[in-house]
Amino acid sequence: MPSALPLGLPAPEDGILPTDAAVGADARDFGLYVHIPFCAVRCGYCDFNTYTATELGGGASQDAYAGSVLTELGLGAVALERSGVPRRPMSTVFFGGGTPTLLPAEDLAAILRAATATWGLEPGAEVTTEANPDSVTPESLRILRDAGFTRVSFGMQSAVPHVLAVLDRTHAPERVPQAVQWARDAGLKVSLDLIYGTPGESIDDWRASLTTALSYGPDHISAYALIIEEGTRLASQIRRGQVPPIDDDDHADKYALADELLTAGGLHWYEVSNWARTPDDACRHNLAYWRGSDWWGAGPGAHSHVGGTRWWNVKHPRAYSTALDTGKSPAAGREILTTADRYVEDVMLRVRLREGLPTGKLAPAGRTAVAGLIADGLVEPAAAFAGRVVLTFRGRLLADAVVRRLLPD
Ligand SMILES: C[S@@+](CC[C@H](N)C(=O)[O-])C[C@H]1O[C@@H](n2cnc3c(N)ncnc32)[C@H](O)[C@@H]1O
Numbered sequence: 001m002p003s004a005l006p007l008g009l010p011a012p013e014d015g016i017l018p019t020d021a022a023v024g025a026d027a028r029d030f031g032l033y034v035h036i037p038f039c040a041v042r043c044g045y046c047d048f049n050t051y052t053a054t055e056l057g058g059g060a061s062q063d064a065y066a067g068s069v070l071t072e073l074g075l076g077a078v079a080l081e082r083s084g085v086p087r088r089p090m091s092t093v094f095f096g097g098g099t100p101t102l103l104p105a106e107d108l109a110a111i112l113r114a115a116t117a118t119w120g121l122e123p124g125a126e127v128t129t130e131a132n133p134d135s136v137t138p139e140s141l142r143i144l145r146d147a148g149f150t151r152v153s154f155g156m157q158s159a160v161p162h163v164l165a166v167l168d169r170t171h172a173p174e175r176v177p178q179a180v181q182w183a184r185d186a187g188l189k190v191s192l193d194l195i196y197g198t199p200g201e202s203i204d205d206w207r208a209s210l211t212t213a214l215s216y217g218p219d220h221i222s223a224y225a226l227i228i229e230e231g232t233r234l235a236s237q238i239r240r241g242q243v244p245p246i247d248d249d250d251h252a253d254k255y256a257l258a259d260e261l262l263t264a265g266g267l268h269w270y271e272v273s274n275w276a277r278t279p280d281d282a283c284r285h286n287l288a289y290w291r292g293s294d295w296w297g298a299g300p301g302a303h304s305h306v307g308g309t310r311w312w313n314v315k316h317p318r319a320y321s322t323a324l325d326t327g328k329s330p331a332a333g334r335e336i337l338t339t340a341d342r343y344v345e346d347v348m349l350r351v352r353l354r355e356g357l358p359t360g361k362l363a364p365a366g367r368t369a370v371a372g373l374i375a376d377g378l379v380e381p382a383a384a385f386a387g388r389v390v391l392t393f394r395g396r397l398l399a400d401a402v403v404r405r406l407l408p409d
Pocket residue numbers: 045046047048096097098099130131132133154155156157193194195224225226227228229
């Protein structure tokens with residue numbers, strides 16, 4: 001079951017933004033996120049805004065979906081222009097889901113073409129799609145590459161069959177190296193998503209997943225601790241005692257092993273949960289989120305942010321296409337971030353980056369906390385003296401606690 005949307009202010013039907021959103025826009029990057037809310041099967045741990053064919057029921061078809069996104073892009077371009085936000089070419093585009101590659105590659109290509117015709121695409125822009133290993137073919141990957149995609153991020157999760165089974169993953173482990181090879185042959189960069197801390201996963205299982213993932217030579221790996229989301233099948237299996245609960249200490253040991261093996265394998269952390277082979281292989285789209293850039297988020301439940309105004313679309317694909325069919329913005333609500341909100345977000349997100357948080361961005365109370373964080377081994381002393389708060393390895397394990405100390409009440 002997908003999680004709920006935030007509450008917020010009502011969003012205007014014409015999508016016009018407050019005047020402040022345009023201030024300084026010329027100096028900010030602009031990106032596009034396209035949400036594809038379809039999956040062949042819902043994994044038991046996932047509460048993303050995604051629907052199987054059975055969950056969708058009638059009236060919201062995958063076939064018509066690309067057309068709805070094109071309509072949103074058209075309305076979006078008009079709304080930005082009428083809000084006085086200058087047109088900037090896209091620096092990054094990210095198709096996420098759900099499972100974007102459940103749609104025909106031609107549909108994803110058509111959306112990218114329309115977005116490029118609307119806003120333009122910077123030379124050398126990063127264009128990523130997420131994919132399940134069993135939802136691509138050599139042909140579909142070639143079509144994506146020819147259309148301008150540069151990168152594919154596969155949900156590998158684990159290399160161990162009993163772990164994949166608890167996660168309800170449908171792909172056979174041997175499908176992953178095949179899909180990686182097809183992506184490389186097509187000329188795409190490859191990222192792999194891994195999950196650690198699945199109930200029943202031993203430290204040796206996790207070691208096997210890491211070494212197997214590294215043996216495929218990806219450019220990038222994301223490793224996330226499994227979150228047990230309320231309302232998911234996995235949460236109720238744990239509550240009923242059918243699956244053992246997760247253990248936070250186990251998460252710390254597994255994070256440490258990930259960092260050790262990924263670093264030894266030639267990947268370097270650039271965000272607490274993300275490792276890249278070279279600085280060029282870091283996900284520029286996610287970096288843009290973490291640095292507070294502007295992006296349009298198209299699709300049901302997608303969030304957007306332009307110059308301190310954030311809005312989010314209605315969640316269900318049917319409500320989404322109905323709004324667009326009647327010429328209205330599909331936005332369900334929005335919030336205008338105050339200076340204080342933006343400060344909190346900036347600290348929370350930037351401190352997780354290897355490049356660190358400039359100390360000059362900290363309020364006096366945060367700056368005062370830095371000495372204690374150095375003394376506790378959570379922040380790198382040399383970086384702090386050079387004007388940036390950069391987490392040590394121990395700091396990465398305790399990143400949330402570091403944020404709380406940098407943001408005292
Ligand atoms: C939209 S999915 C990726 C693409 C594709 N649908 C797939 O699963 O292969 C994005 C990623 O979110 C992560 N994810 C989803 N639910 C999670 C959870 N409850 N805990 C940790 N990671 C999660 C998974 O690693 C997944 O690969």
